[in-house]
Amino acid sequence: MNRIITIGREFGSGGREIGLLLSEKLGIPFYDKEIITLTAEAGGISEDLIKAHEEGIGLAGKKIASRMKYASFMYSPSLSDSIFLHQCDAIRKLASSGPCVIVGRCADYVLRDMGSVNVFIASAMDSKVKRKRAMAPEKADYTEKEFEKWISDVNEARCNYYEHYTKQGWGRIQNYHLCIHSDLCGIQGAVDTIIAYLSAIEKK
Numbered sequence: 001m002n003r004i005i006t007i008g009r010e011f012g013s014g015g016r017e018i019g020l021l022l023s024e025k026l027g028i029p030f031y032d033k034e035i036i037t038l039t040a041e042a043g044g045i046s047e048d049l050i051k052a053h054e055e056g057i058g059l060a061g062k063k064i065a066s067r068m069k070y071a072s073f074m075y076s077p078s079l080s081d082s083i084f085l086h087q088c089d090a091i092r093k094l095a096s097s098g099p100c101v102i103v104g105r106c107a108d109y110v111l112r113d114m115g116s117v118n119v120f121i122a123s124a125m126d127s128k129v130k131r132k133r134a135m136a137p138e139k140a141d142y143t144e145k146e147f148e149k150w151i152s153d154v155n156e157a158r159c160n161y162y163e164h165y166t167k168q169g170w171g172r173i174q175n176y177h178l179c180i181h182s183d184l185c186g187i188q189g190a191v192d193t194i195i196a197y198l199s200a201i202e203k204k
Helices: 015-026 034-043 047-054 064-068 077-096 125-135 144-166 182-202
Strands: 004-009 100-103 117-122 178-181
Touching (some): 004 015, 015 100, 015 182, 034 077, 077 100, 117 182, 125 182, 178 182
Parallel strands (some): 004 100
């Protein structure tokens, strides 16, 4: 299957795990945090700034930084836009090198003219809380409401970031080829569903 697959995902839905397992099944590269390093190298920008940028810090009119406590600083929209452009270049270079799975970072929009197959992974809140509780032992003292707020804040930041740069709706079915609820089919079921979809469109 000679395809570039992008995976957008709600925080806590298992999108990264799905993307990693999918890449293993298909025998193609998987890119997520590697894009941060490539962007930093291309732009001469620190990886910490890029990580903050990806969570929505610095976008005009947003106060996510203080709410999420990811950083105590803000930086100019011009730097934010520069990071995004360097990141776009990194994503397009990776996609140009051959089939791969790319998670997040508006990759569906960035690669819209390169024939990517765009997937979005969602999940019910109780499932996201259960998943993050198991994966974040440092938050063992969090209440159910605190987990929900953490998850909602991260997803709001992802939504703001995506919509700021793409002018499209994050998670809206019109922007993706396939939308999956991982709480209904599980991680493996999501991977199987994507592979079945890829097989179906390869036959057309």
